[in-house]
Amino acid sequence: MELLNPGVGLLVWTLLAFLVVFFLLKSFAWKPILASLKERETGIADAIASADKVKAEMAALKNENEAMMAKAREERAVMIKEAKETADKMVSDAKDKAKSEYDRIVAEAQTAITQQKNAALTDVKNQVGALVIEVAEKVLNRELSNRGDQENYIKQLAEGVKLN
Template sequence: MELVTPGIGLIFWQTITFLLVLFLLSKFAWKPIMTALRERESSIENALSMAEKAKLEMQALKAGNEKLLAEARAERDRILKEASEASNQMIEAAKAKAGEESNRMIAQAREAVTNEKRAAIAEIKNLAGNLSVEIAEQLLKRELKDATAQQQLVSDYMKEVTLN
């Protein structure tokens, strides 16, 4: 049983050794270990705070990127709308110009038809007048073969001219 129960001398020397090791550790090792632990703790806290700052910055950047993306989309929509309006305006202007041009061409065609009609009527009148003169000339030649009939026609014509 002596093996299981320690002796008083063993306990004494173990206590003195323990106190000596405790004194030496507290004198030489405890301060550097505690300093290293404090430095480690502060570096971990700094790393955590920097990670939190980085997280906040990332959220701010993400919000900024989303804002820029929304602005870019709005700008794209505005440009597309302006382009659509411009194309509609150009189409309407082209339609209006084509309508005006067709109206002008129709008016010119009507005027040309009217001018051609007038020219044809004038030509028909001239032709009718020429034919009437030729017919009258032929009739007068037949009726006025003798001199007395010619004298009678001239005197009748003179009476009509003085009356008008």
């Protein structure tokens, strides 16, 4: 059948045309196009990969920051607590010290007062004794004639005693 009978001319020209077109397109079309497509695809893949990496890094950084913040907060709480404790201790210490000092001063003062009182009493006693002796001397020295005179005299003497 005519339809199934290949023409030799068309066979040769088709073969020639295919080979020419193949080598032309291979070097001038397919190579640059496929290279560009590949470059673009790897570029996109790389971009996505690096974006994911950056995202992961950001997340890690954020976690780290949060951990740091939490730690700082904890530390601050501890520090405040410690400071408060120290302050309280200082105040109570100062109070204790002040009280003991006060107690000491009071005790010393009391001791001193007692001593001075005792000294004064001793002194008074001594002076009274001396006075009594002096008065008695004077009285004895005078004649014990008149009772009234004696009494006046004693009065006179007593007035002369200056209790200090």
